[in-house]
Amino acid sequence: MDKRKPNLCENKEECCGCTACATVCPKQAITFDYDMEGFLYPRIDFTKCVGCMKCEAVCAFKKDIKTPTPEDAKTKIFAAKSRNKDVVANSSSGGMFTVFSDAFLERDDIVAACQYSYETDSVVLSIISDKESRDKARGSKYIQAELKDSFNNLIDLLRKHSEKKALVFGTGCQIAGLNLLLESMHLRDRVVLVDLICHGAASSNLWKNYIYKIESEQGDSISYVTFKNKRNGWEYPSVFALIDGKEISIKAYSDWFYMGWSLRESCYKCPYTRIDRRSDITIGDYWGIQNVMPEFYDRMGVSLVIVHTERGMELFNNVRYAIDSRLSNRKDCLQPRLISPQLRPRDREFFWSDMQEKGIEYCIEKYIEHYDTSIKEKIKECLKRLLKI
Ligand SMILES: Cc1cc2nc3c(=O)[nH]c(=O)nc-3n(C[C@H](O)[C@H](O)[C@H](O)COP(=O)(O)OP(=O)(O)OC[C@H]3O[C@@H](n4cnc5c(N)ncnc54)[C@H](O)[C@@H]3O)c2cc1C
Ligand code: SF4
Numbered sequence: 001m002d003k004r005k006p007n008l009c010e011n012k013e014e015c016c017g018c019t020a021c022a023t024v025c026p027k028q029a030i031t032f033d034y035d036m037e038g039f040l041y042p043r044i045d046f047t048k049c050v051g052c053m054k055c056e057a058v059c060a061f062k063k064d065i066k067t068p069t070p071e072d073a074k075t076k077i078f079a080a081k082s083r084n085k086d087v088v089a090n091s092s093s094g095g096m097f098t099v100f101s102d103a104f105l106e107r108d109d110i111v112a113a114c115q116y117s118y119e120t121d122s123v124v125l126s127i128i129s130d131k132e133s134r135d136k137a138r139g140s141k142y143i144q145a146e147l148k149d150s151f152n153n154l155i156d157l158l159r160k161h162s163e164k165k166a167l168v169f170g171t172g173c174q175i176a177g178l179n180l181l182l183e184s185m186h187l188r189d190r191v192v193l194v195d196l197i198c199h200g201a202a203s204s205n206l207w208k209n210y211i212y213k214i215e216s217e218q219g220d221s222i223s224y225v226t227f228k229n230k231r232n233g234w235e236y237p238s239v240f241a242l243i244d245g246k247e248i249s250i251k252a253y254s255d256w257f258y259m260g261w262s263l264r265e266s267c268y269k270c271p272y273t274r275i276d277r278r279s280d281i282t283i284g285d286y287w288g289i290q291n292v293m294p295e296f297y298d299r300m301g302v303s304l305v306i307v308h309t310e311r312g313m314e315l316f317n318n319v320r321y322a323i324d325s326r327l328s329n330r331k332d333c334l335q336p337r338l339i340s341p342q343l344r345p346r347d348r349e350f351f352w353s354d355m356q357e358k359g360i361e362y363c364i365e366k367y368i369e370h371y372d373t374s375i376k377e378k379i380k381e382c383l384k385r386l387l388k389i
């Protein structure tokens with residue numbers, strides 16, 4: 001009898017590159033190749049494949065996550081922020097990443113989160129062992145994280161230290177893949193999964209080309225980069241890199257991200273732009289809080305925390321001493337990326353072919369966003385539109 005053949009991603013929109021399939025494969029038959037936009041997609045070596053179909057079973061894009069579960073009815077929603085003002089100032093939203101990870105690091109448990117590597121100019125999901133390296137994982141990086149062996153490393157650690165628990169942060173799709181992987185390995189009970197509300201994943205190759213161009217113009221490498229600095233307040237983020245102490249704007253790159261030119265195909269069809277998920281907790285920005293809870297507004301940022309499971313509630317309760325929080329609800333917390341994915345720009349192909357043929361400089365001129373409207377105003381517009389639905 002012919003062995004079964006897995007079909008992992010017939011269309012690019014059905015794969016977020018989470019690596020769960022390659023991690024579970026008992027024959028190491030799955031490797032990843034970059035496409036011309038710089039996104040990684042799996043390739044199966046059918047000479048090694050034995051047709052066990054474990055890869056399909058852990059693929060989050062093959063699961064129906066839209067059918068409600070009994071857990072969904074128990075979801076609790078909060079506005080929250082760290083009581084430590086420095087933490088809030090140095091985080092993208094209200095600092096819940098720091099608060100949650102403190103709880104695990106203080107017990108010497110495992111924490112995994114995405115850090116920017118100044119050696120490779122890429123974002124990597126790393127195991128974090130102390131608060132100093134955790135602080136380096138703070139801040140949203142608008143670049144798709146390279147997972148490579150990250151899931152394997154995490155699973156090895158969990159198996160080696162059977163007394164330890166783990167806390168893992170990632171985008172909705174990465175965490176959905178990891179959730180299925182951990183369930184298949186009977187390790188899910190030992191891990192708290194926290195996913196982000198997510199606008200999308202931008203090409204890491206595009207980022208590298210963009211930053212290399214800046215570095216060659218400036219004659220030195222970047223020593224720091226931020227996609228969401230709050231010096232003008234949470235709703236007016238500054239985006240820049242530092243080269244030899246000098247501030248260089250990276251606004252063109254960030255505009256491409258917000259406008260959707262540079263996102264992975266799966267982001268325009270993302271199944272995780274919704275409240276209900278299979279993670280334990282979802283965190284994001286509580287956009288529009290001044291309209292629904294003005295007394296809790298903070299110009300330096302407020303987190304939205306969506307607790308899906310008892311495991312998630314236990315962690316939230318454990319950190320209450322370190323946060324201020326208010327109970328919210330499904331209606332008040334809505335924002336665009338909890339309702340639908342970012343729209344795929346109609347001319348997306350032109351952006352990428354121009355990038356290939358004419359280069360970064362040309363695309364900065366042609367595809368730059370001439371928006372004077374601040375993020376705050378854009379969000380207001382979106383919320384107004386949503387409320388009319
Ligand atoms: C690409 C991206 C898009 C986002 N889009 C939205 C959105 O549309 N709406 C919204 O409300 N919130 C969005 N967020 C989430 C929000 O910006 C904050 O990251 C989140 O609220 C956590 O903030 P914090 O204050 O708790 O801590 P922070 O200290 O800012 O925590 C940062 C957390 O983000 C993780 N992270 C950073 N970059 C990446 C990356 N490239 N891939 C995976 N994980 C990463 C870190 O590991 C860490 O866990 C997005 C985040 C990212 C990374
Ligand atoms: S079917 Fe099994 S052996 Fe084949 S690629 Fe998938 S996990 Fe690997």
Ligand code: SF4
Pocket residue numbers: 008009014015016017018019020021022042055058059060061177
């Ligand atoms: S979404 Fe993840 S598990 Fe599914 S094919 Fe892509 S990399 Fe593999």
Ligand code: SF4
Pocket residue numbers: 016171172173174198199200201264266267268270271272273
């Ligand atoms: S928008 Fe969806 S598919 Fe894209 S990175 Fe975010 S969670 Fe993944």
